[in-house]
Amino acid sequence: xxxxxxxxxxxxxxxxxxxxxxxxxxxxxxxxxxxxxxxxxxxxxxxxxxxxxxxxxxxxxxxxxxxxxxxxxxxxxxxxxxxxxxxxxxxxxxxxxxxxxxxxxxxxxxxxxxxxxxxxxxxxxxxxxxxxxxxxxxxxxxxxxxxxxxxxxxxxxxxxxxxxxxxxxxxxxxxxxxxxxxxxxxxxxxxxxxxxxxxxxxxxxxxxxxxxxxxxxxxxxxxxxxxxxxxxxxxxxxxxxxxxxxxxxxxxxxxxxxxxxxxxxxxxxxxxxxxxxxxxxxxxxxxxxxxxxxxxxxxxxxxxxxxxxxxxxxxxxxxxxxxxxxxxxxxxxxxxxxxxxxxxxxxxxxxxxxxxxxxxxxxxxxxxxxxxxxxxxxxxxxxxxxxxxxxxxxxxxxxxxxxxxxxxxxxxxxxxxxxxxxxxxxxxxxxxxxxxxxxx
Amino acid sequence: xxxxxxxxxxxxxxxxxxxxxxxxxxxxxxxxxxxxxxxxxxxxxxxxxxxxxxxxxxxxxxxxxxxxxxxxxxxxxxxxxxxxxxxxxxxxxxxxxxxxxxxxxxxxxxxxxxxxxxxxxxxxxxxxxxxxxxxxxxxxxxxxxxxxxxxxxxxxxxxxxxxxxxxxxxxxxxxxxxxxxxxxxxxxxxxxxxxxxxxxxxxxxxxxxxxxxxxxxxxxxxxxxxxxxxxxxxxxxxxxxxxxxxxxxxxxxxxxxxxxxxxxxxxxxxxxxxxxxxxxxxxxxxxxxxxxxxxxxxxxxxxxxxxxxxxxxxxxxxxxxxxxxxxxxxxxxxxxxxxxxxxxxxxxxxxxxxxxxxxxxxxxxxxxxxxxxxxxxxxxxxxxxxxxxxxxxxxxxxxxxxxxxxxxxxxxxxxxxxxxxxxxxxxxxxxxxxxxxxxx
Numbered sequence: 097x098x099x100x101x102x103x104x105x106x107x108x109x110x111x112x113x114x115x116x117x118x119x120x121x122x123x124x125x126x127x128x129x130x131x132x133x134x135x136x137x138x139x140x141x142x143x144x145x146x147x148x149x150x151x152x153x154x155x156x157x158x159x160x161x162x163x164x165x166x167x168x169x170x171x172x173x174x175x176x177x178x179x180x181x182x183x184x185x186x187x188x189x190x191x192x193x194x195x196x197x198x199x200x201x202x203x204x205x206x207x208x209x210x211x212x213x214x215x216x217x218x219x220x221x222x223x224x225x226x227x228x229x230x231x232x233x234x235x236x237x238x239x240x241x242x243x244x245x246x247x248x249x250x251x252x253x254x255x256x257x258x259x260x261x262x263x264x265x266x267x268x269x270x271x272x273x274x275x276x277x278x279x280x281x282x283x284x285x286x287x288x289x290x291x292x293x294x295x296x297x298x299x300x301x302x303x304x305x306x307x308x309x310x311x312x313x314x315x316x317x318x319x320x321x322x323x324x325x326x327x328x329x330x331x332x333x334x335x336x337x338x339x340x341x342x343x344x345x346x347x348x349x350x351x352x353x354x355x356x357x358x359x360x361x362x363x364x365x366x367x368x369x370x371x372x373x374x375x376x377x378x379x380x381x382x383x384x385x386x387x388x389x390x391x392x393x394x395x396x397x398x399x400x401x402x403x404x405x406x407x408x409x410x411x412x413x414x415x416x417x418x419x420x421x422x423x424x425x426x427x428x429x430x431x432x433x434x435x436x437x438x439x440x441x442x443x444x445x446x447x448x449x450x451x452x453x454x455x456x457x458x459x460x461x462x463x464x465x466x467x468x469x470x471x472x473x474x475x476x477x478x479x480x481x482x483x484x485x486x487x488x489x490x491x492x493x494x495x496x497x498x499x500x501x502x503x504x505x506x507x508x509x510x511x512x513x514x515x516x517x518x519x520x521x522x523x524x525x526x527x528x529x530x531x532x533x534x535x536x
Numbered sequence: 537x538x539x540x541x542x543x544x545x546x547x548x549x550x551x552x553x554x555x556x557x558x559x560x561x562x563x564x565x566x567x568x569x570x571x572x573x574x575x576x577x578x579x580x581x582x583x584x585x586x587x588x589x590x591x592x593x594x595x596x597x598x599x600x601x602x603x604x605x606x607x608x609x610x611x612x613x614x615x616x617x618x619x620x621x622x623x624x625x626x627x628x629x630x631x632x633x634x635x636x637x638x639x640x641x642x643x644x645x646x647x648x649x650x651x652x653x654x655x656x657x658x659x660x661x662x663x664x665x666x667x668x669x670x671x672x673x674x675x676x677x678x679x680x681x682x683x684x685x686x687x688x689x690x691x692x693x694x695x696x697x698x699x700x701x702x703x704x705x706x707x708x709x710x711x712x713x714x715x716x717x718x719x720x721x722x723x724x725x726x727x728x729x730x731x732x733x734x735x736x737x738x739x740x741x742x743x744x745x746x747x748x749x750x751x752x753x754x755x756x757x758x759x760x761x762x763x764x765x766x767x768x769x770x771x772x773x774x775x776x777x778x779x780x781x782x783x784x785x786x787x788x789x790x791x792x793x794x795x796x797x798x799x800x801x802x803x804x805x806x807x808x809x810x811x812x813x814x815x816x817x818x819x820x821x822x823x824x825x826x827x828x829x830x831x832x833x834x835x836x837x838x839x840x841x842x843x844x845x846x847x848x849x850x851x852x853x854x855x856x857x858x859x860x861x862x863x864x865x866x867x868x869x870x871x872x873x874x875x876x877x878x879x880x881x882x883x884x885x886x887x888x889x890x891x892x893x894x895x896x897x898x899x900x901x902x903x904x905x906x907x908x909x910x911x912x913x914x915x916x917x918x919x920x921x922x923x924x925x926x927x928x929x930x931x932x933x934x935x936x937x938x939x940x941x942x943x944x945x946x947x948x949x950x951x952x953x954x955x956x957x958x959x960x961x962x963x964x965x966x967x968x969x970x971x972x973x974x975x976x
Contacts, residue, residue, distance in 0.1 A: 158924070160924040160925040163925065364873070390932040403800035404800070407848075435604060435801060478958075483969065488599075522918070
C-alpha cells in the first residue's frame with residue numbers, strides 16, 4: 097500500500113509526502129515517486145493527526161444524557177446505573193460512533209478505559225484507527241471482586257491477540273474505586289508485563305478529602321507510598337495537586353492527561369498547566385467521555401485548554417491546601433490571568449507529540465520513518481483565512497469541517513470529509529436509540 | 537417571497553413552518569400552504585438563528601495576527617497600528633468574510649463597532665444578514681477630535697439611509713478612549729434620537745485601576761455619575777464589577793454582553809454570570825472580534841460560556857475589591873466550581889432571545905409573527921446523536937457543520953452548507969493577503 101500526497105503545505109513549504117506501508121517514506125518538493133493512491137493536495141496543509149489521551153469511547157451513547165450536574169450525583173445517580181445495563185453490542189455501536197467522530201475531527205489514536213473492552217477493540221479494528229485499550233478495573237474494596245478482576249486480567253494478557261494498531265493497557269479506575277491491594281497488584285503486573293497504566297487521579301476536591309480521611313495523605317502521596325508511580329502511568333485529570341505532589345509526579349516521570357472541557361463542565365477544578373509544565377511533566381490532552389464534554393473534538397479541546405490556562409493561570413489546586421490566608425489575595429492578584437501562557441503551539445504539542453510521548457508512539461510529527469498518521473486541512477476553509485499564522489488558525493479558529501482528509505497507519509480513512517460506511521453507523525445509532533425508547 | 541419548511545422538528549414535534557415575506561406566517565403539522573420555495577426538512581430541526589451581540593466583523597482580517605499577548609500590548613503595539621492602515625476596501629472584504637462565517641455558523645444578526653462603518657454596512661446588505669452598526673467613537677480626550685467625531689455623527693444620522701436589516705447605533709469605544717464630555721454628548725444624542733449605545737465596559741483590571749485613579753470611582757460608578765446608563769446601553773465584557781456596580785447595572789436596566797472566549801484569551805478576567813443573572817440583568821453573548829477569539833462561531837461561544845461559568849462560579853471580579861482577606865478562602869471554597877449553573881438552555885437563551893431583547897428585535901423564537909430568522913440543523917450529524925437532549929447536543933456537542941440551512945428575513949442564505957458566492961469571497965481574501973505580503 098502506498099499513498100502520495102502531492103503539493104501539500106508542510107512547514108511553510110509546498111512539498112510532496114510519500115507513504116509506503118504504514119510509515120512516511122519520503123518528504124520533499126516534487127518527489128519522484130509513484131503510488132497506488134495519489135492525493136492532489138493543492139491548497140491543503142498536512143499536520144500530525146491528534147492523540148486523544150483520555151476518553152471513554154462508547155460514552156458517545158450517553159451524549160447529553162445527564163448534563164449540568166455535580167460529578168458524584170452525575171456518576172452515582174445517572175451514569176453508572178445507565179452503564180450497568182450496556183451490553184457488548186451497545187458498546188460496539190457506541191465505540192463505532194466514537195471512532196467515526198474521531199476520524200471526522202482528525203484523531204487517529206485514543207486511550208480508552210471502559211466496560212466490554214473487546215467490543216471497543218472490534219470497533220477500532222474495523223474503523224482503522226489506533227487505540228490504547230483497557231478494561232476498567234473497579235473492585236470497590238471487595239476482595240472477591242478484586243480476585244475476580246485479577247484473574248480476568250491475567251487470563252486476558254495470557255490469551256490476548258497481538259493486533260496492529262492496538263496497545264493493551266491496564267485501567268484501574270481511581271484510588272476511590274480500587275483497593276490498596278489491587279493497586280499494588282496492578283503496579284507489579286504492569287512492571288512484569290511492561291504495560292502502561294491509565295488511571296483517573298486527583299480529579300475532584302472530594303477525592304482528596306476522602307483520601308486524606310482514609311489514608312492520612314493526599315492522592316499522589318498515597319500512590320507514591322504504594323510504589324505505584326512511574327513513567328508508565330498516564331494519570332488523567334490531576335486537578336487537585338499541591339506543589340509537593342507535582343514534584344513527585346515530575347520526579348517519577350508520571351505522564352499527565354489534561355481534560356479541560358470535562359473538568360470545567362463537571363466543575364471538577366482547574367488544571368495547573370503552568371506549574372506542571374514548568375516542572376517538565378509531559379502533558380497530553382484528552383476529551384474524556386462524551387457525557388462530560390459532549391464531543392470528541394480535539395480542535396475544540398486544544399482551544400479550550402489554552403483559554404482555560406490563560407484565564408486561570410494561578411494554581412487553584414494548591415490554593416485551598418497550601419497557601420496561608422494572608423498570602424492568598426496577593427497570590428491571586430499576581431498569578432491570576434496571563435494571556436501569554438499556553439500558546440497555540442503548546443496546545444498543538446499537547447495534542448500530538450506529547451500524546452505520542454505518553455504512549456511511546458512514533459507519531460506526532462510529519463517526518464520520514466514516523467507512522468503515517470496525519471490530516472490534510474483545507475486552507476480555503478473560512479476559518480483558516482487569512483493566514484497570518486497557520487498554527488494559530490488551526491488551534492483557535494478552525495472547525496473540524498476544515499479537515500478534509502484523515503490518514504491512519506498509511507490508510508486513507510476520510511477524504512473530502514467522507515468516511516466510507518458512515519451512513520450505516522448513523523443508522524445503527526438511531527436503531528439503538530429507538531430500542532432504548534421502547535424498552536424504557 | 538415565501539418559504540415552506542416541511543417536516544421539521546420543532547419543540548419535539550414534526551411540523552411545517554411557513555414563511556411569508558420576512559415573518560413566520562404559520563406553524564403546525566401538515567400545513568396547507570404553497571410556497572415559492574419548499575425545503576424538505578425530514579431529519580432536521582429548526583432553531584432560532586444566533587445573535588452575536590458584540591463583535592468587530594472586519595477583524596477577520598486580523599485572525600491569528602497577534603496571539604497570546606496581554607491586552608494593552610496587543611492593542612497598542614499590534615492591533616491599532618495594523619488597523620490604522622486598513623482602508624474602506626479592506627474592511628468591506630473583511631466584513632464579507634465575517635458575514636460568510638456567520639451564515640455558515642448560524643448567526644443572522646450581529647452588533648458591530650468598527651472603522652469605515654459604511655464598508656461593513658455594504659457587506660451586510662449584500663450578504664443578506666442583519667446588523668446593528670456603529671462607527672467607533674474615540675477622541676482620546678482631544679477636544680478637536682471630539683468635535684470632529686460629533687460633527688460626523690450628527691451628519692451621519694441626518695443623512696443616513698434607512699435600510700432593511702440595518703440598525704444604526706452609537707459606538708463610544710470605552711471610558712478610557714472617550715472623554716467625559718463626549719460620553720455625556722453621546723448619551724444625550726442617543727436619548728434625542730432614540731438610539732442604542734454599544735460600549736466596552738470594565739473589561740480589564742487596568743481599566744478599573746486607571747478609572748479609580750482619574751475619576752476617583754470605578755467604571756460603572758463613573759458612567760452612572762454622568763447619567764449615561766440606561767436600558768439603551770449594551771455594555772460589552774463587564775468583567776470587573778463589584779456587587780454595588782452590578783446593582784447599578786440592574787437598576788438602570790443596562791444590557792450586558794458576555795464575551796467568554798475573548799475574556800479568556802486575553803486574560804481579561806472572569807465574567808460574573810451567576811451574580812449578574814441573579815440580579816435579572818439581560819445577558820447576551822458575543823464573540824468579540826476575530827483577533828481575540830479567533831472565529832465567530834456562536835455554537836462554540838455558547839459552550840465555552842457555560843463551561844467557564846461552571847468552572848469559575850465565584851465572582852472573581854468582586855474578589856480583589858470587596859472581600860476581606862479573612863473571608864476570602866471560605867468564599868472561594870463555597871462559591872467556586874458549580875456544574876449546575878449556566879445550563880445548555882441558558883446558553884441558548886443568551887445567544888437568541890436575550891440578544892433579541894438587547895436590540896429590540898422580533899427574533900429569538902420560532903413563532904408566528906416573529907421575523908423569519910432560523911437555522912435548520914442536520915439531526916443525522918455525528919455530533920447530534922444519540923438524541924437524549926437536543927438542546928444539550930446543540931450547545932455542548934454540535935459543530936457548525938451540523939447547520940444545514942440558514943434563513944434570514946425570510947430568505948435562504950445557506951442550504952446544504954453552500955452559500956452562493958462563497959468561493960469568490962475566499963478568493964478576495966486570498967488576494968488581499970497577497971497584496972499585504974507584497975507591501976510589507
